[in-house]
Amino acid sequence: MTTLKLKTNLRCGACVKSIKPLFDAEPGVTRWAADVSTPDKLLTVEGDGVSGARVGELLRQKGYEIVGEMPAETPATPTKARDDTQPTTTYYPLVLILLYLLGAVGLAEVAMGGFDGMRAMRHFMGGFFLVFSFFKLLDVSAFAQSYGSYDIVARGWLGYGYVYPFIELSLGAAYLANFQPVVTNVITLVVMGVGTVGVVQTLLARRKIRCACLGTVFNLPMSYVTLLEDVLMAGMAVMMLLLVLSHG
Structure with missing residues (x-):
């Protein structure tokens, strides 16, 4: 180094x-x-x-x-600041947020008198998008610049990086309000699918860059954890879409 x-x-x-x-x-x-x-x-x-x-x-x-x-x-001697062999330290903010979301969803289900898988997924995804959009909106300009370094759409059109936090904010509100479930899940699938392509390209190129999933507040490295996050959200959107259509 x-x-x-x-x-x-x-x-x-x-x-x-x-x-x-x-x-x-x-x-x-x-x-x-x-x-x-x-x-x-x-x-x-x-x-x-x-x-x-x-x-x-x-x-x-x-x-x-x-x-x-x-x-x-x-x-210089390598420091521990970006040591990807220490996931519990590196990804602490992300893990903490996910635990908070899971806890909040679990408590909401208890308060409603019983567990409903579809409702729980809807609330989890709503909370996910609201929380993640919050961190991006703290500094939209910095997020747009960072996101444009790897996302396939933002790389060609910087404006997408400025719009993206508001897309997540809208999706979060739509999930919590149960607004147009089919449309909401289709948009989520497209957005997360496109995002996954950029993450995969970055990982295959072995580029060591910051992940913009939590904006620029936290120094999260781009890794397979990021890929798992995008794939998981896309997968949940597919599952919910199928459930909605099967009950329609």
């Missing part, structure tokens, strides 16, 4: 925020940090094969540049 310590002309927190989506989505960048409180406006970048030239290209996309380097590129 290589570590670069670079002097830049980044001036404030807003400058750092503007480059965040680019560095978060850059393959090969494992960790980065910017300290604009120092005179050198130090930018530290770690990764496999990362170069000053590439960092400079990323900065110039937002109107900034490297003004010096200190020290020269040096090998």
Whole structure:
């Protein structure tokens, strides 16, 4: 792994925020940090094969540049921050959210006097989309930039990344309200199916990038856990669609 310590002309927190989506989505960048409180406006970048030239290209996309380097590129010991061998730590936010959703759905079923599988799935999917859209909506611009690094639609049309959180929000409300179940499940199947394609392409290319499923609040790596999440939601949509049609 290589570590670069670079002097830049980044001036404030807003400058750092503007480059965040680019560095978060850059393959090969494992960790980065910017300290604009120092005179050198130090930018530290770690990764496999990362170069000053590439960092400079990323900065110039937002109107900034490297003004010096200190020290020269040096090998660094891999850190535990992005160690994919520690799933309980890396995916802690995702696991916690899923446990909360399962607990809430279970309590709702108890309150309703009995377990109904279709109702439970509908409530779980509604909660899933509402919670995940919430984190994306905290910083829609950053999410759109990060999502565009791997989603096949957002890669060609950046606007899809801005619309996507609202699609999830609408699906969440539709599931909880039991609004047009056939239409809702078909849309879910299409959205999650398309998302799965981008995830599979990224995994096959072995690109080490951040997963945007929880927006840019948490540093979740793209992995087979992400793929499982998309496939699971698509599968539940298919199951619910079949149940709705069979009862129709």
